[in-house]
Amino acid sequence: MTRKHDDRRTFLKGVGGAATAVGLAGCAGLGGGSERDYFKLGAVTSLSGELRFGGEVTQRGYDLWADTINEEQGGIEVGGETYEVEIEYADAQSTPSTGADAASQMINDGADAILGPYSSNVTLAVCPIMEQNSMPHISGSAESPQIWQEGFEYSFGTIPTVSIIGNEATSALLNLEPQPESVYVTAVNEPFSVATGEAMRAAAEEAGITVENYEEFPRDTDYTNVVSAAQNADPDLHLHGGHIGSHVDLVNAAEQLGYNPDGFLMHYGVNTGSYRDGAGDQGPYTFGATVWIPGVDRSGGVLFDSPQAYADASQSAYDTAPDYTQAGSTAAGIVFQEAFKELGSAPPLTQDDKDELIGILEEIEVNTFYGDVAFETEGEYYHNNINTQTLLVQLGEDGSPSIVGPEESATAEANYPVPAWDER
Amino acid sequence: MVDIGLFTQIVINGLLLGGIYVTIGVGFSLAFGVLEVVDFAVGEYVMVGAFMGAVLAPILGSEGVFVIPIVLVVFFGVGALIQPLIHHVTTGDRPHPLLMGLVFTFGLATFLRGSVLTIFGPNNQDVPSSLLTGGVTIPGIGTFPVVRTVTAVFGVTGLLVFMYYLYRTRGGMAIRAIAEDRTNARLMGININRYQSIAYGAYAALTGSAGVFIGMTFTANPGMGLQYTAFAFFMVVLAGMGYLPGVILAGIVLGLTQSFTAVYISGNLVLLVLFAIIYVVLLVSPAGILGKGEWAT
Numbered sequence: 001m002t003r004k005h006d007d008r009r010t011f012l013k014g015v016g017g018a019a020t021a022v023g024l025a026g027c028a029g030l031g032g033g034s035e036r037d038y039f040k041l042g043a044v045t046s047l048s049g050e051l052r053f054g055g056e057v058t059q060r061g062y063d064l065w066a067d068t069i070n071e072e073q074g075g076i077e078v079g080g081e082t083y084e085v086e087i088e089y090a091d092a093q094s095t096p097s098t099g100a101d102a103a104s105q106m107i108n109d110g111a112d113a114i115l116g117p118y119s120s121n122v123t124l125a126v127c128p129i130m131e132q133n134s135m136p137h138i139s140g141s142a143e144s145p146q147i148w149q150e151g152f153e154y155s156f157g158t159i160p161t162v163s164i165i166g167n168e169a170t171s172a173l174l175n176l177e178p179q180p181e182s183v184y185v186t187a188v189n190e191p192f193s194v195a196t197g198e199a200m201r202a203a204a205e206e207a208g209i210t211v212e213n214y215e216e217f218p219r220d221t222d223y224t225n226v227v228s229a230a231q232n233a234d235p236d237l238h239l240h241g242g243h244i245g246s247h248v249d250l251v252n253a254a255e256q257l258g259y260n261p262d263g264f265l266m267h268y269g270v271n272t273g274s275y276r277d278g279a280g281d282q283g284p285y286t287f288g289a290t291v292w293i294p295g296v297d298r299s300g301g302v303l304f305d306s307p308q309a310y311a312d313a314s315q316s317a318y319d320t321a322p323d324y325t326q327a328g329s330t331a332a333g334i335v336f337q338e339a340f341k342e343l344g345s346a347p348p349l350t351q352d353d354k355d356e357l358i359g360i361l362e363e364i365e366v367n368t369f370y371g372d373v374a375f376e377t378e379g380e381y382y383h384n385n386i387n388t389q390t391l392l393v394q395l396g397e398d399g400s401p402s403i404v405g406p407e408e409s410a411t412a413e414a415n416y417p418v419p420a421w422d423e424r
Numbered sequence: 425m426v427d428i429g430l431f432t433q434i435v436i437n438g439l440l441l442g443g444i445y446v447t448i449g450v451g452f453s454l455a456f457g458v459l460e461v462v463d464f465a466v467g468e469y470v471m472v473g474a475f476m477g478a479v480l481a482p483i484l485g486s487e488g489v490f491v492i493p494i495v496l497v498v499f500f501g502v503g504a505l506i507q508p509l510i511h512h513v514t515t516g517d518r519p520h521p522l523l524m525g526l527v528f529t530f531g532l533a534t535f536l537r538g539s540v541l542t543i544f545g546p547n548n549q550d551v552p553s554s555l556l557t558g559g560v561t562i563p564g565i566g567t568f569p570v571v572r573t574v575t576a577v578f579g580v581t582g583l584l585v586f587m588y589y590l591y592r593t594r595g596g597m598a599i600r601a602i603a604e605d606r607t608n609a610r611l612m613g614i615n616i617n618r619y620q621s622i623a624y625g626a627y628a629a630l631t632g633s634a635g636v637f638i639g640m641t642f643t644a645n646p647g648m649g650l651q652y653t654a655f656a657f658f659m660v661v662l663a664g665m666g667y668l669p670g671v672i673l674a675g676i677v678l679g680l681t682q683s684f685t686a687v688y689i690s691g692n693l694v695l696l697v698l699f700a701i702i703y704v705v706l707l708v709s710p711a712g713i714l715g716k717g718e719w720a721t
Contacts, residue, residue, distance in 0.1 A: 050546075050647055052541075052546045053545070053546040053547060189691075189692055215691060216691065216692060217686065217690075217691025217692060217694075218691065218692060218694065218695065220651050221686060221691050221694060222437070222441050222682055222683065222686065224437040224440075224441070224569065224572070224683075225434065225437055225682075225683050225686040225687050225691070226686070226691070228430060228433045228434060228437055228687065229430065229687050231433075232427060232429065232430040232433075244548060245548055245643070245645060248548050248642070248643045249642055249643070252641070252642060252643065253569075255557065255558065256557075256558065256559050256567075256569030256570070256571060256572065256641075257433075257559055257567050257569060258558060258559050258561065258567055273547065274546075274547040274548055275548075277547050277548060277549055277550060278547065278548025278549065278550055278643045278645075279548075279550065279643075280550030280552055281550075281552065421558065422558060
């Protein structure tokens with residue numbers, strides 16, 4: 001009998017001890033207060049759902065930064081010690097609400113900082129979570145101007161807002177000879193694409209070009225109607241804001257109806273493999289906007305010596321050529337790396353460290369393969385890096401992009417006006 | 425002032441868009457009318473057909489048209505194999521057979537979409553064709569995009585062939601008898617499994633082939649199926665559930681409504697107008713525009 005009581009007591013002690021250990025471990029995880037000899041970054045991005053393609057691009061960008069810094073330098077050097085970087089991912093599932101939940105999860109898991117989601121919609125849902133929890137956050141892909149107009153204190157972005165990219169690319173196109181006299185502007189009705197279309201329209205109006213029409217429509221529209229209306233207006237150029245699928249549908253419908261403006265400018269993603277694969281024979285000669293391609297003349301700097309060195313590293317690691325979203329995501333990691341060095345605190349970061357990190361990010365200037373990164377500290381582009389120059393690219397017959405504008409950055413001459421569909 | 429040139433072009437666009445919907449609606453209506461299966465996988469058959477076009481066309485001289493016979497045969501075979509499974513879950517002692525069929529095909533749709541996404545990734549894939557490019561312009565009327573015109577002709581031809589088979593052959597009579605009353609059809613000596621497999625196989629073959637045409641018209645993408653599933657439902661509601669001849673009229677109504685709303689009202693209001701039409705038809709004429717389908721319940 002006594003023996004039985006002893007057994008029970010031993011058992012209860014064991015259970016109690018285990019529960020205490022689990023509880024302490026849990027508290028440590030939640031609070032992030034445990035000793036840790038590496039920097040822990042949370043990354044919220046879409047690894048499933050319709051934005052999976054873009055989500056994977058950002059993931060490659062973040063991973064390439066972390067893998068390179070860990071392998072080549074052993075991690076980030078702070079106060080004479082080197083700390084590796086680990087990135088923990090949470091799937092936003094291509095929806096803003098899930099992205100917000102994923103961000104909260106990353107914060108609860110004790111991340112030192114957050115790398116941002118793919119797509120502006122999800123980013124707009126994640127930024128308020130960062131504000132509530134005073135968590136430093138850099139987006140390597142979001143482009144909607146709305147993000148920066150909100151004035152989020154804890155969120156930064158390496159890619160210039162699309163209102164700048166769309167405007168500058170359009171201006172570069174409008175400078176080509178023969179100068180166009182009229183444009184037709186279309187945009188898919190969602191925040192990023194509308195911002196793109198409006199930026200294109202604004203650039204045309206600023207240049208004194210006639211805007212025949214500005215039209216928004218849902219993604220799944222039938223593009224023969226869009227093209228018929230545009231064809232009836234007979235513009236010199238067609239400018240379009242949307243994602244890759246909408247570009248493909250637009251050029252397919254244009255080919256089928258024989259709609260031949262002097263050129264199509266479309267943003268986002270003309271210089272991606274997805275556009276080339278989808279558009280097929282209709283892809284060549286399309287103009288697009290970007291802030292980075294491997295062939296761009298930038299000095300290089302921290303971690304990667306040049307744009308081409310970065311492209312080679314990406315090719316080697318993932319067997320794929322990087323686009324500017326991937327490059328911008330890697331640049332986001334590099335900016336955190338330099339900010340951590342300047343902060344000088346070993347991981348895990350305290351809340352005071354994180355608050356101090358915001359001040360450092362506001363002052364930081366980092367020279368990277370992607371370009372010089374520095375964040376605005378006031379105005380409508382608050383905390384957005386608008387220093388990286390926009391490039392006008394055009395796809396060649398083999399689908400590869402060449403920089404054709406602005407004039408000072410061009411590495412090739414534009415094929416303009418583009419050949420008619422039946423002359424290709 | 426309405427521009428006549430634009431107006432006639434919008435009519436052409438609407439009719440040809442309707443033709444694309446007809447290619448999907450015919451098989452879907454057949455599956456519902458004959459097999460009483462509300463097939464949630466219809467859009468995914470379109471998507472898989474488009475991807476077969478994207479994969480096989482480059483092998484066959486970059487010509488998507490040459491893929492059509494292969495897709496017809498493969499999809500007929502696969503459909504004939506899937507049908508017994510659907511029959512199994514929609515008969516016997518199971519409650520709510522219609523719901524069981526819906527759940528089964530929903531699972532099938534999810535499986536197909538996930539499989540294609542895993543194998544090919546999320547990117548768009550071109551279905552090349554050198555035969556069906558450009559458009560034919562008739563002065564004073566407008567431009568007829570070749571690929572869309574051929575797709576519409578394919579859809580209408582498919583409908584006529586189905587109707588001939590159903591109403592002019594012994595096999596068609598057997599299928600109609602099964603649709604009327606399975607038990608009595610079995611008592612009359614009709615091999616139910618065989619004819620149901622033929623019907624579902626024919627539906628799958630037509631829908632998969634429609635996918636190749638749609639891939640040539642637009643592009644192949646793993647996420648494209650849902651849109652066509654929705655339009656297939658629109659088609660059968662407007663046509664009258666299970667009433668094949670109504671499919672053409674439903675396609676024309678959907679295509680023209682979409683085109684005219686997009687150009688003369690607003691592209692943003694297209695879906696709103698389409699849903700409004702569907703609701704009105706369901707309220708006023710539940711048996712479809714012509715009133716000859718089964719009542720929507």
